[in-house]
Amino acid sequence: MDKIYHILTLVGIAIYWLLVAGVTLRVVLKRKAVSVSLSWLMIIYILPIVGVFCYFLFGELNLGRKRGERAKVMFAPFEEWFRSLSDCQAHLPQGMGAHIKKIDELCTHRMGIPALSGNHLTLHNSPNDILYSIIHDIESSTSTIHMVFYIWHPGGLTDAVASALIRAAKRGVEVKLLLDSAGSARFFRSHWVDMMRDAGIRLIEQMQVSPWRIFLNRLDLRQHRKIIVIDDKIAYTGSMNMVDPAYFKQDSGVGQWIDVIVRMTGPAVNVLAAIHAWDWEFETGERRLPKTPECLIGPSDPHHPIQVVPSGPGMPENLISQVLTLAMHQAKTSVCITTPYFVPSADLLATLKMTAQRGVSVDIILPEKNDSFMVKWASRSFYGELLDAGATIHEFNGGLLHTKSVVIDQKFCLIGTVNIDMRSLWLNFELTLAVDDKSFTQELYRQQQEYIKQSHQIEYSKWRTRSLGHRFLERLFYLFSPLL
Template sequence: MRESLIWLLPIVLLAIGLFTAGHALLNKRDPKAAFGWIALCIILPLAGPILYYLFGINRVRSRAQKDYSSTLNRDALTTIPDPAGTTFRPLSTVGESLTQKGLSACTQFDMLENGEQLYPAMLQAIDSAQHRVLLASYIFDHNNSGIKIADALAAAVRRGVKVKVIVDGLGEMMSWPRIGGALKDRNIEFVRFNPLTLIPPSLNINLRSHRKLLIVDGRCAFTGGQNIGDRHLAERLENPDRVLDMHFRLQGKIVDDLEWAFWQDWYYCTKSRPTEPFVGSNTNTADAQTWSRLILDGPNKHLDKLNNLLLGVISAARSRVLIMTPYFLPTFDIIGTLIAAHLRGVQVQILLPGHNNIMAAHWAMQNTLRQLLEAGLDIRYQPAPFVHSKLLIVDDCYTLIGSANMDPRSLRLNYELGVELFSDEVNARVSRYYTAKAAAASRIRIEELRNRSLPSRLRDSLAWLFSPYL
């Protein structure tokens, strides 16, 4: 009996290995990843399936699709596919196909650079609130800037204003003590997005909400890349962690779209359901000079929307593609699209931080740049301090702002949002800011990468292997 079991064991292991290899073949979207797992499962029919079960199965997407759902209606989010007098296609067609939504009027657009401009504007908006203040942030530091915002929210609560705050469960831990205690002490209604807990065990560092939103009375909204904390006070030269960044204040119908996105996250975090239909506060102004569209992205049903949006609008570019991002680890299809745009005569320029707050991301980025530099693209490093701004400018009428970086974590694992802006005037204003930054940046030469020492090249290549998780 024992001998028959011994003879049977290799057959069972081979069957498990073949079954696991078949699962990888059917479910992996990257052929190189599929081939690697298949080879591992066949060569190591015991260790291969175990490793595949632990690291190969994409539980992030399956969990997100199972957990994150919303029944919040979108009836109030009326949009216009082709506003009178505009010629935004084919650029506007990409987002319309991804969201099945047209455009929303944006009646005011303000650029707020660093905490010195952003925080006073946020405080003024909160102090003027009469009905509701909705705030979402990835990082909300427990320091001078964070406490000022918390105090303004508490004052609004005392005036009878409805205040709700969402902070990411991992992002909140970037500062100690955590801001949650200060918010609760001030009677501010506060929830954590996917909190990390020991009981019940929930230590997943993925499925993070990287969105930044402040919406006041449904009349104005703030969004972009800035978190809340002293690190964004860039004029304080003695601040060792200072960060340069850009945020935006919007008014018009787009505010309704952003508020709807906030309520989706709120109902998810509180595990509650809306008690009444969502009703917006704005209407589409037919003569608006700026039109916009919200693009939600996340590992749930919104998977790959921002990545596909980037592919589509870069492919549609006719004259220029200007990119500013703090972390640049693009997918192979984005790399190919950028090179293709350059080859057909489109100006492609990419601004990156010369000093990065995550060195592993910087090392991996250096390994990524080689292919683009060899193709002749203009890539530049901005001088220190760390630049956290995120912008995409295409031709003379298209601008994309929001929370997402151009890396796998943002485009695959995080909940992000972007706002498309269709306007020559907005494009020109953002372009002036971008051009000033580009003039102060230094162009990266392919020789610099080729002349790196062998240990540096090995380090960068090793970091690049882990780029999907940086």
């Protein structure tokens, strides 16, 4: 019997080491970023069984067979639709400023989406203002309401939005609502699901999470966009999920979530409508591209262009990361960033450091308290390098700062759903707007300055004297950065 146990032990060890060797080769051959590959290898070797299991679950972009096949054939027709916008009146490359022109060239060449002029933007920074504005536009809708959200959380004014949608559907408006399965788990257990569907709303649960799908597709691939398109004339996007912060995660110990939303009218609304159509087809297989818009610009319309930049499975890799890098490389005087989750890639960290080292003022505003314990400590592992390079880091005390924004030289900005982490920049369905509108940008910059007033600055001299326990937690969770 002892001999049998000995043989079984040797066989088990051999199988395990073959498995580790196979996963190691796969990590190397996938040619990921060096920092990502090294992090995965350390996780696999430091946490042998758990590390291999995690790599199978989260290490590669596995969409599942049907979605993977669908994503491959979707790009060509959508790219053709996007490229048709280059010929419309709203595409004015000759009049673009320096910041937006290079981003327009990048996005046009990689995905076919041009920057479009003639848009009106309104920045909303109060939850009540945001939700009441959405309700008003829903009540005024006449033909279509299309929405995509990561989180829909029942309670407060969110229920008023749901009721407005039900009334719209009952009066004949086409309402299509796409919600992420994991982010909106509580909603899908609520009575609202049956009420909406009974009213005629097309409600789809995207990227369903269940034990049966654990090895069929990557479970942490999430629909993280926040988009509302009403009558193809009005659109909303930004950092705020469909939640009333006064009723959302009140027991998490991080305070109320702080967000902004952009309300937009003009030609760029059509691009957001197409992004919704992309997401709808990716999940359902139903193709319904919007009609090619005329994109006319009236005599009183502003000519400040907006570049819509999406990312996600089936779309060009790293496009938002490239746009962010390109924007920072063009900065001459200042860069100000807000993000709740800060785990930058090696390339993005190098760009931030170099931007500060060439004399540009770099301010990074992060929440002091975070709903992710791992992200909190992984984020702090980057503080030393950034402070040493000359960047300034502010920790916000007024709640969980969830706004995702970048302001360049107080003249140009990026605003949307994108966090500065590997998950947003490499994995999830995301969206950002590159806005070449000085007035709007300065309004966003003033909002960032309000955040700074509610923050404390990290002093480098004090940071260098932090405890060994803090240093250990930073380095420990830095190892998990590919998963964050």
